[in-house]
Amino acid sequence: MILGLDHIAVAVDDFETAVDSYRRLIGREPELEPRDGANRAWFHLANMALEVIAPSGVGAAGDRLRARLDAAGEGIWIAAFQSDDIATDARLLSRRGLDVEPFRDVARVRAAGLDFVLTAGRIGAQPSPALAETAIPGLDHIVVHTPNPDRALGLYGAKFGLDLRLDRANEGWGARQLFFRCGDAVFEVGASLKAPVTDGPDRFGGLAWRVADPDATQVRLAAAGFDVSEVRTGRKPGTKVFTVRNAPGGVPTLMLSAEPLTEAA
CATH class of the missing domain: 3.10.180.10 (2,3-Dihydroxybiphenyl 1,2-Dioxygenase, domain 1)
Structure with a gap:
């Protein structure tokens, strides 16, 4: 499994x-x-x-x-x-x-x-050596965009067997979001409510990284030359987030506060 x-x-x-x-x-x-x-x-x-x-x-x-x-x-x-x-x-x-x-x-x-x-995975792997106190401890979620959310339910839930935790449609955001638990991370699938459902391909979106201190991490990344947004209140109650606009490889990147992870393989 x-x-x-x-x-x-x-x-x-x-x-x-x-x-x-x-x-x-x-x-x-x-x-x-x-x-x-x-x-x-x-x-x-x-x-x-x-x-x-x-x-x-x-x-x-x-x-x-x-x-x-x-x-x-x-x-x-x-x-x-x-x-x-x-x-x-x-x-x-x-x-x-x-x-x-x-x-x-x-x-x-x-x-x-x-x-x-x-x-088989990273058997025995330990976290890479930290170079800063605000080193990122882990990934919160990966985003996939789909033009067909019901197909995505069948693919990622029924076929891959990922654990669907939430299926949410938000008219205000114009989006439907599927949240699958995937180990200690989330596999998030998003679909536009404003676009017609098609059989077109899915595509990878971005990555959201967990950080213990969003404010300190934002300061560190700004000093390192990254184009970062202001720290703002996250959609999940009690969280803070900010965006890295020029992440490597053109990957949309978000930093968000979350429960700290244990430094273990």
Whole structure:
């Protein structure tokens, strides 16, 4: 079964620049891993990891990454789910009508135009070394935009088996939001109430990171050269949020206060 969100891969053109930016944004020192025609930087957090990846040479991963960048540009490329039995979960998803490709020790899944991976996960991984007192401890949620919310319910709930906690329509925001629990993070799917339902592809939206002190984190990121909004009251009672307008890889990025995470793998 799927245990949670293992990692998110962000595809970039300029590896060194993106890694330096995420190092300053997250406030942690990554683990570098060049292999198979691609450079990778892993930022391990308490509840998941961020993989920054760019093509670097000859290899299957580099070729796939170049094709992705040519087709869609920089941004979130893959969401990887942690599985306790990859072979069994891959067979189940295939029987449920998804496009599944076993590959080495993982399984690739293509669904609603998005790329997912089933993986055993970051076994034994510890959070990357903190470079600042306001280093980000973990991810709060990833956002996916869909033109078809009922399809999304069937895909992410019935087929992937994610735990739907809330299905909310808000006319004032003009949006319907589906919140799936995914380990110690949330997989949020949003749909416009103003647009017609279509069979078009889903697309990855942005990332919302948990921070213990939004005010101090906003000051740190502004000093590090990021274009940040003012800290404002969040939609969830008792929370504060702010936006990072120029996050690396063009990924829409939000920082929000939440219960602190335990620094554990």
